[in-house]
Amino acid sequence: MGKGSHSAAPNAIGYQHQTWWALVELLQTGASRPDAALSLELYDDVAWEQAGTATELLQVKHHIGEHRSLTDTATDVWRTLKVWMDEASPSDPAGPALALVTTETAAQGTAVAALCPHSRDEAEAKRLLEHVARTSTAQLTEKARAQFLGLGEADRLTFVSRIRVIDRSPHIQDVAAQVKERLHWALPPGHEDLFLAMVWRWWDETALALLQGVQRGVDVGDAQAAIADIRDQFTRENLPTLVELADVNAGELEQTYRMHPFVQQMHWVAYPPRNLQKAIVDYYRAYTHSVRWLEEDLIGATELTRFENELVDEWEREFEWMIDTLDQDADDDAKKTAGKQLLRQLLGQTSLAVRSRYNDPFFARGQRHMLADTGKIGWHADFETRIAELLKVAT
Structure with missing residues (x-):
C-alpha cells in the first residue's frame, strides 16, 4: 500500500x-x-x-x-x-x-x-x-x-x-533507550546489546501471550525474576542460550546437512530418522552458539577446546568398551547395533558441561556431532576407515 x-x-x-x-x-x-x-x-x-x-x-x-x-x-x-x-x-x-x-x-x-x-x-x-x-x-x-x-x-x-x-x-x-535506562543496573559490561535483545525477546513472547489471552497478566515478581535470570546467564559460570528450539526449522536443516559426515555416521549405525533429525538440530544450535559466543567474547577458544577434549576422552573410554564387547568376527549388523547403543548412551550423558551452570543438553549433544563431523569420534566400529573413504583422505 x-x-x-x-x-x-x-x-x-x-x-x-x-x-x-x-x-x-x-x-x-x-x-x-x-x-x-x-x-x-x-x-x-x-x-x-x-x-x-x-x-x-x-x-x-x-x-x-x-x-x-x-x-x-x-x-x-x-x-x-x-x-x-x-x-x-x-x-x-x-x-x-x-x-x-x-x-x-x-x-x-x-x-x-x-x-x-x-x-x-x-x-x-x-x-x-x-x-x-x-x-x-x-x-x-x-x-x-x-x-x-x-x-x-x-x-x-x-x-x-x-x-x-x-x-x-x-x-x-x-x-x-527508555528500557535500557531503566535496566542500567543489570547491564552486563561488554554485552549490553545482547542482554537487551534477550530482554526484548522475553517481553515480545510475554506480550504475545497476553494479547492472545494465553496469559492473563505478568506479575511484577515474575518479570523481575525473568530479567534476573537473563542477567544470570552472563556470569562466569553460565552462558546465554541464543537460539531456541522454536527458532529452528528442522526440515530445512535436514536438507542442508543431510550429506555431512556426522549425518553419514548416524546412517552407518541405522539411527532412527526422527532422532537423526533432532541430532541435526542439536548440531546446528551447538555450532551457532559456539560461533556467536566467540563473536560476543562470552567464551574463549581455549575453553571450548578444553570441553571438546573432555568429550573426546569420554568417547574414547566408551568406544573401547564397545570394541571390547564385539566378537572379532562380528558382522556389520552387530557393529551397527553396538554403535547405535554407543551413540544413544553418549547423547544421553549430561555429566559434562561447557560451564558449571550451563546445563542445556543440546550443546553437549551438538558438540559430539561436531566432533563426529570432523572424524575425531565415531559410532560404527569401522568409522575411521569409512570417514577416510568419505573424505578421501589417508588414515
Whole structure:
C-alpha cells in the first residue's frame, strides 16, 4: 500500500508502541507495586491489577512526528473519556485510577494540562472540559461530550479526579533507550546489546501471550525474576542460550546437512530418522552458539577446546568398551547395533558441561556431532576407515 490517507501504518505503529511502552511501564513503576500484575488489552490498552481487580487503566496514544500540542478538543481526549465512561464506572470514587499516556504535549491553559502531575488542578480541569463539552461542534466527539455532561456535577468531579495525563511520552523509536535506562543496573559490561535483545525477546513472547489471552497478566515478581535470570546467564559460570528450539526449522536443516559426515555416521549405525533429525538440530544450535559466543567474547577458544577434549576422552573410554564387547568376527549388523547403543548412551550423558551452570543438553549433544563431523569420534566400529573413504583422505 502507498502512503495514501488510508495507510494502516500509523495504527500498526500505535499498537506496537503500546506493547513496547508497556515494558517501560512495568520497569518504571513495577518496583512500587511488587504484588501487582500488568495486562494488555484486558481492562484497557495497558492496566495494573491486584488480586484480580483493576487498580489503574492506561490509554496509550502514539503520534508520528515531533511532540504535537494536545488540547481539550482533541479526538484522542474524548475517545479516551468515552472508553472510561463506558467501562470504568466514572462515578465510583473507589474505581481504578485512569491515565492518558500520550506522545503529544498538553497545551497550556487546558484541562489536559491541569491533569498533568506537575500542574494538577482537578476543579479547573472539570470546568474546562465542561466548557468544551458544551461549546464544541465536532461530530466525532459529540456522543462522548453528551455522555460527560450527562454525569451529575459530583460524578463529573469524581471522574476527573481519577484521571491523570502523562504527556510527552517517548515515541516508539525512543522506547528502547527508555528500557535500557531503566535496566542500567543489570547491564552486563561488554554485552549490553545482547542482554537487551534477550530482554526484548522475553517481553515480545510475554506480550504475545497476553494479547492472545494465553496469559492473563505478568506479575511484577515474575518479570523481575525473568530479567534476573537473563542477567544470570552472563556470569562466569553460565552462558546465554541464543537460539531456541522454536527458532529452528528442522526440515530445512535436514536438507542442508543431510550429506555431512556426522549425518553419514548416524546412517552407518541405522539411527532412527526422527532422532537423526533432532541430532541435526542439536548440531546446528551447538555450532551457532559456539560461533556467536566467540563473536560476543562470552567464551574463549581455549575453553571450548578444553570441553571438546573432555568429550573426546569420554568417547574414547566408551568406544573401547564397545570394541571390547564385539566378537572379532562380528558382522556389520552387530557393529551397527553396538554403535547405535554407543551413540544413544553418549547423547544421553549430561555429566559434562561447557560451564558449571550451563546445563542445556543440546550443546553437549551438538558438540559430539561436531566432533563426529570432523572424524575425531565415531559410532560404527569401522568409522575411521569409512570417514577416510568419505573424505578421501589417508588414515
